[in-house]
Amino acid sequence: DIVMTQSSDSLAVSLGGRATINCKSSQSLLYSSNNKNYLAWYQQRPGQPPKLLIYWASTRESGVPDRFNGSGSGTDFTLTISSLQAEDLAVYYCQQYYSAPFTFGPGTKLEIK
Amino acid sequence: EVQLVQSRAEVKKPGESVKISCKGSGYSFSTHWIGWVRQKPGKGLEWMGIIYPDDSTTSGIRYSPSFEGQVTFSADKSIDSVYLQWSSLKASDTAIYYCGRLTGRSSTYYYYAMDVWGQGTTVTVSS
Numbered sequence: 001d002i003v004m005t006q007s008s009d010s011l012a013v014s015l016g017g018r019a020t021i022n023c024k025s026s027q028s029l030l031y032s033s034n035n036k037n038y039l040a041w042y043q044q045r046p047g048q049p050p051k052l053l054i055y056w057a058s059t060r061e062s063g064v065p066d067r068f069n070g071s072g073s074g075t076d077f078t079l080t081i082s083s084l085q086a087e088d089l090a091v092y093y094c095q096q097y098y099s100a101p102f103t104f105g106p107g108t109k110l111e112i113k
Numbered sequence: 114e115v116q117l118v119q120s121r122a123e124v125k126k127p128g129e130s131v132k133i134s135c136k137g138s139g140y141s142f143s144t145h146w147i148g149w150v151r152q153k154p155g156k157g158l159e160w161m162g163i164i165y166p167d168d169s170t171t172s173g174i175r176y177s178p179s180f181e182g183q184v185t186f187s188a189d190k191s192i193d194s195v196y197l198q199w200s201s202l203k204a205s206d207t208a209i210y211y212c213g214r215l216t217g218r219s220s221t222y223y224y225y226a227m228d229v230w231g232q233g234t235t236v237t238v239s240s
Binding site for chain 1: 148150157158159160162163175177178179211213216223224225226227228230231232233
């Protein structure tokens with residue numbers, strides 16, 4: 001199985017600030033034949049189901065504010081949230097869908113400082 | 114509106130069986146893989162596997178090795194529903210179970226993220 005790790009269990013950021021969440025995979029998620037990274041980011045607010053934010057590592061899901069940006073390739077990926085708002089309080093998960101089982105990272109809890 | 118609606122919460126005793134459901138609407142249900150994800154209390158997300166409603170034979174099901182033999186996926190495409198069932202529950206099965214739609218439309222290719230999620234079904238197993 002591909003193991004997904006996230007650099008922080010939790011992160012405290014001030015309103016209006018920038019949050020950077022890192023995710024690392026145990027093997028490359030870049031498929032050479034189509035040059036796509038099989039990596040998604042999800043947001044889970046308290047008491048809610050997960051919500052897809054980013055797929056193919058950097059493609060924003062429809063309706064997701066452009067404050068959310070995904071980057072990275074291969075084994076190292078980053079979710080950046082700029083102009084942090086109170087509604088961004090949530091746990092953020094990365095997930096690889098390169099190889100089944102499609103494993104999730106352990107999650108990073110974003111707190112407002 | 115595209116949505117997945119899951120069945121209500123269940124409270125069961127160890128050793129009992131249960132079957133929970135996930136019903137789709139607002140899109141062509143049979144042509145998208147559906148995934149199941151477990152979330153134990155206060156913990157992260159665990160991928161259980163996927164099912165293709167238009168072919169719920171063995172070729173249209175993929176279990177995570179961690180869950181194979183412990184749960185069963187099934188589908189009834191005539192009513193746009195998929196199911197997750199246990200034949201003998203354990204206390205360690207206590208969790209919220211989510212279904213989610215994979216974004217791509219293909220019977221043979223399922224390497225996609227999940228863009229639409231159900232609200233979750235809480236299964237509590239306690240004596």
